[in-house]
Amino acid sequence: MIKKNNKRKSIFLKSFIIFLLFFFLPNQILLAQEEPPSPSDYESELIEGTPILEKGDILEIVFNIIQYLLSFLGVIAVCMIIYSGYLWMTAGGNEEKVGKAKKTLTYALVGLLVILFAYTITAFVISRLHGLASFQPK
Numbered sequence: 001m002i003k004k005n006n007k008r009k010s011i012f013l014k015s016f017i018i019f020l021l022f023f024f025l026p027n028q029i030l031l032a033q034e035e036p037p038s039p040s041d042y043e044s045e046l047i048e049g050t051p052i053l054e055k056g057d058i059l060e061i062v063f064n065i066i067q068y069l070l071s072f073l074g075v076i077a078v079c080m081i082i083y084s085g086y087l088w089m090t091a092g093g094n095e096e097k098v099g100k101a102k103k104t105l106t107y108a109l110v111g112l113l114v115i116l117f118a119y120t121i122t123a124f125v126i127s128r129l130h131g132l133a134s135f136q137p138k
Contacts, residue, residue: 008090063126070119077115080108 088101 005090012086059126059129063122066122067119070115070122074112074115077108077112080111081105084108 084101084104087104088098091097091101
């Protein structure tokens with residue numbers, strides 16, 4: 001049974017690595033086909049394309065920082081949901097492992113809901129502080 005689990009983990013890990021290679025490697029190859037930008041173009045693009053460095057009021061900057069943090073936490077929550085699904089699928093009928101997978105899934109879903117509510121509340125508060133009812137974050 002232990003060898004079977006190690007074999008499954010090994011197959012999963014290899015499959016995941018292959019997926020990442022096929023997902024990211026073609027992008028790098030395609031990006032290599034472009035002509036590199038001149039340094040002055042790159043510097044102005046970097047400053048203009050970065051929301052944190054854009055010209056704007058402090059509320060937009062704070063909202064953008066919070067938005068990035070909540071987006072990162074959302075990605076972690078989705079990864080935990082996928083992980084709990086993997087645990088459930090590989091439980092093999094073992095009630096203890098199924099219980100752990102259910103608990104992980106429940107906590108991940110609750111975390112995702114908290115993140116969504118935090119984003120909504122933040123957008124509402126920032127829009128009210130900004131004084132515009134139609135404030136649309138980038």
